[in-house]
Amino acid sequence: MLFLSSNSRKRSTLIAITILFLFICLQLLPYEYNNLPLPNKILNWGDDQQQQQQQEINETTSVTNIEDPSPTPSVSSLDEKYLTYLPYSRFSNQRGTLQNAALLAKYLNRTLVVPPMFLGYANGWSPGPLLYPILEQMTDPLFQEKCFDKDGQLVPEEPPVFDPEEPYPFGCTNFTAYAMVPWSAVTDLELLSQPEEKGGLGIKVLERSDMSLGTLRKELDLKDENDMYLMEDSTRYQWHFYQEDGNPLQPNPRYKNEVSFNQLKSYKARLIHFYGIFGYDRLRLTDPESEEYRLRIQQALLFNHPSIMDASSIILEQLLDGLEKDKTDIMPLDSSQAHHQTHSNKTLPRFVAAHVRAGDADFLKGLKDRVPEFVHQLWAIMTGSETDVNDLIGNSNNILSTTNTTTTSDTKHQQQTSSPSSSSSSSLPLPKAPASIRKQLEHLELSDRLKRCTALEQMILYIATDAPSPRTNADLTPLFDAFPCTFVMADFENTWYEPLTTIKSTLDPHKPLADHLVMFVDATVCAWAERFVGTRTSTFSNYIIQNRHAIVDQIIQKEEFDF
Structure with missing residues (x-):
């Protein structure tokens, strides 16, 4: 420091050299994380022929179904015991399934064998035992050679031959x-x-790279047929697992059968292979540590690749440019925290986000009715007139909302139902921004609109949605009318997309990942907003809320460390 303060010429030279050095490093290493590594604790690709694998599947699917609780033969207590499951549906459902599997592994004291993550729509649920061969084919390494040439280019596919x-x-x-x-x-x-x-x-974790039961048997050294307890579900919500607490059991009406942890612990098979265990209320835990376990798992399973941070930062930089609040002053708040802050110091949020689930099934059918609820809730946030403290919008389809007394943080979000105030507000006239403001902002390019929004001190609203063409979608029009400073991902130049194109997966080296990662950029932008409103019963909305909680925890930890 004395050197720099006493000699300005040397100081200038040193600064110039430092800048040049950093510039060269950046040119040589534009992205140091351009590949998703193959973990050390991952099971190998199988090299069996498909016919042999299919024969082994047929043999293993004859294992006793869990409906028959007769115990299998005992094995040595020195042998390691495992637990695994079948993944299906989209990312959020797969993540929820892994959360449940991790909890089961913890309470059953078994090693957790984790299947690969499937990005994109891999497969839906099918009754047992269909998912076993489906997932085996989906992860068959032979397709890597069959579908791509030596340069990694897709080979034109011949018409499929139907095998009876x-x-x-x-x-x-x-x-x-x-x-x-x-x-x-x-x-x-x-x-x-x-x-x-x-x-x-404290769970031992292994990862498997394919879903072949034959390969899994070899990797885990399961020699006897009774070493594997293979479950087959005939319905999507067949098994509900509960922890005994000494009180009479109150069956969960969503599920067909109740199975206690003690019953699961009685199975001596070295591997318990669950079928479909998705569902936020799949496990009923009563011990005081369970809440902390859930939170730890949720934070461990947040998608946190650096390319996602880079891409979302490009959007956030533009959204927050010109706001009175600096990015370091933005603190994600839940509705109750924000409600207290608004009434204590009258500080209203300038950056709000919403996740409007619209893509398919019941979400698409109910979109027109749900959007007015978003408008009223966001308007109350903007004007500081909230009376209904709520981060999730839309009528609940949860049949347990009045019968289940579980109060974990996961179920608190899922079990919220529309209060009388929110349901009645949906029938009120929809508020609109003043016509003069809407006129000033229409037809402006992104940067000009953002500048004008700042000058007019309008609330910035970012909407993440799977609705096609959000700006021209008639169902979403009320949101743009009420909040003219609303932005969606399509409004931004695709420079944010570039970091996503740099990464590959070692499990699927020839497949581009960028399009599959876009939703995580949306989620990250929403996670950093001062306020967030999501779609009730959407697992992705709850994922965003969990991400927001993790950000707050990290900020608090950093501030404590700096202090």
């Missing part, structure tokens, strides 16, 4: 509709294996 012995045709069109990624490459999966005193769960 196979339940469905599967080809390169199916194989390229999704991409497989190791969970540990994009989340802090290792946190699950850390000791509890260090913030983990």
Whole structure:
């Protein structure tokens, strides 16, 4: 420091050299994380022929179904015991399934074997045992060679040949509709294996790279048929697992059968292979530690790859440019925190986000009725007139909202139902921004609109949605009318997309991942907003809320460390 303060010429020279050095480094290493690594604790690709694998599947699917609780033969207590499951549906459902599997592994004291993450729409639920062969085909390494040439280019697919012995045709069109990624490459999966005193769960974790039961048998050295307890579900919500607490059991009406943890612990098979265990209320936990376990798992399974941070930062920089609040002053708040802050110092948020789920099924059918609820809730946030403290919008389809007394943080978000004030407000006239303001902002380009919004001190609203063409979607028009400073991802130049194109998965080296990662950029932008309103019963909205809680925890920890 004395050197720099006493000699300005030397100081200038040193600064110039430093800048030049940094510039060269940036040119040589534009992205140091351009590949998703293959974790050390991952099971290998199988090299068996498909016919042999299918024969082994047929043999294993004859294992006793869980409906028959007769115990299997005992094995040595020195042998390691495992637990695994079948993934299906989109990312949020797969993540929810992994959360449940991690909790089961914790309470059953078994090693957790984690399947790959499927990005894109991989497959939906099918009754047992159909998911076993479906997932095996989806992860068959032979398709890597069949569908791509030596340069990694897609090979034109021939018309599928229908085999009467196979339940469905599967080809390169199916194989390229999704991409497989190791969970540990994009989340802090290792946190699950850390000791509890260090913030983990103390679970031993392995990852598998394919879904062949034959390969799994070899990798885990399961020699006897009774070493594997293979479950087959005939309904989507067949099994509800509960922890005994000494009180009479209150069955969960969503599920067909109740199974206690003690019953699961009685099974001596070295591997318990669950079928479909998705569902926020799949496990009923009553011990005081369970709440902390859930929170730790949720934070461990947040998608946190650096490219997602880079892409979302490009959008956030533009959204927050010119606001009175600097990015370092933005603190994600939940509705109750914001309600207290608004009434204590009258500080209204300038950057608000909403996740409007619209893409398919019941979400699409109810979009027209749900949008007015978004408008009223966001208007109350903007004007500081909130009376209904709520971060999730839309009528609940949860049949347990009045019968289930579980109060974990996960179920608190899911079980909220529309209050009388919110349901009645949807019938009120929709508010609109003054015509003069809307006129000033219409037809402006992105940068000019953002500048004008800042000058007019309008609330910035970012909408993440899977609705096609949001700005021209008639169902979403009330949102743009009420909040003319509303922005969606399509409004921004695609420079934010570039970091996503730099990464590949070692499990699917020839498949581009960028399009599959876009939703995580949306989620990250929403996570950093001062306020957020999501779609009730949407697992992705709840994922965003969990991400927001994690950000707050990190900010608090950093401030404590700096202090």
